[in-house]
Amino acid sequence: MRVCMGWFAVLVALMAPLSGGKTTAVAKSMEKIPFGKTPDGGSADLYVLKNQGGVEVSITNFGGIVVAIKAPDRQGKPGDVVLGYDSLDGYANRSGYFGAVIGRYGNRIAHAKFSLDGVTYTLAQNNGENSLHGGTQGFNKVLWEARDISTKDEPALELKYTSKDGEEGYPGNLSVTVTYTLTNHNELKIDYTATTDKKTVVNLTNHSYFNLAGPGGDILKHVLMLNADEFTPVDAGLIPTGELREVQGTPFDFRQPTAIGARIAQDDEQLKLGKGYDHNFVLRSRKPGSLVLAARVVEPTTGRALEVWTTEPGVQFYSGNFLDGTIRGKGGQVYQRRSGFCLETQHFPDSPNHANFPTTVLKPGERYHTTTIYKFSAK
């Protein structure tokens, strides 16, 4: 059943002046559609946000997952530019983290252990001996409480989740709010906030896989600019060694727009360890808390472009190296190696074990707040 509240609200708002202007209903465009049952019997919904620029974003409150982003190409033709599944079942039972909110800690924590004030916390080893993306049941696999907080100009969805003290091994009850706003400038704006009642670590991100050409081919011809002079090299387990290395003279230099595939097969130790790009880039210095342009990606055949703005100090550029053709996604599409890329804005992986990285510690009384914007255009 489709609940068409959006258009009803538009109608009510349009009629308001005729009926004496007493109605305060606002014109907004968000539909809520049932999206199925979660493995533990909860009901998930799909929220469809539409703006005036022809962009449509579908988000489920299961995992806070961005299920679809339809953005116009240079001819104005809309196309879905993210990978994912047709139904909840795929998101609940298969891997890949497609479109999901990642938490409590985005990316890896070495040996699945970290210490705070002399206490060692042990996490799930779900990636070799390391912990990846929040553990066995990260924020991508839980049901969030959803609320339509649209204004008269912009549809917006608020998602809330409380991660219990000790959940997945992390200390402190963590109250998390993720807000998705679709602006009329064709931006998907994501605000992440969190508070805790015990000292803990937090690193939240979104794991959308983009293919601006629409699903099907690989992403190697997408032209990428990354606003980073340094990246954090990794070891064989994809854990940062702690070094900040200059990108200058390496295949990691994307300061000038370069096709993703141009150097991906080079004989480079870091590319071999990552099986391609799977590295954290250190964004150029900026005022803490202010938005910086992290990346710009252009897809030459459709003219679609994506800009990523963030308040975070890093971005994980992942070229979809682990996609291996075993996943059948939306519309039965088989996701081959490098058929999507991720730009996961974040604090650096394994920060709790690296004193020289910006801190991911959150204390009681503090408020974690980061913002990331994915902006779509075409020319």
Ligand code: GLA
């Ligand atoms: C992140 C990691 C990758 C991979 C993907 C999920 O981007 O850095 O190594 O684990 O998530 O497949």
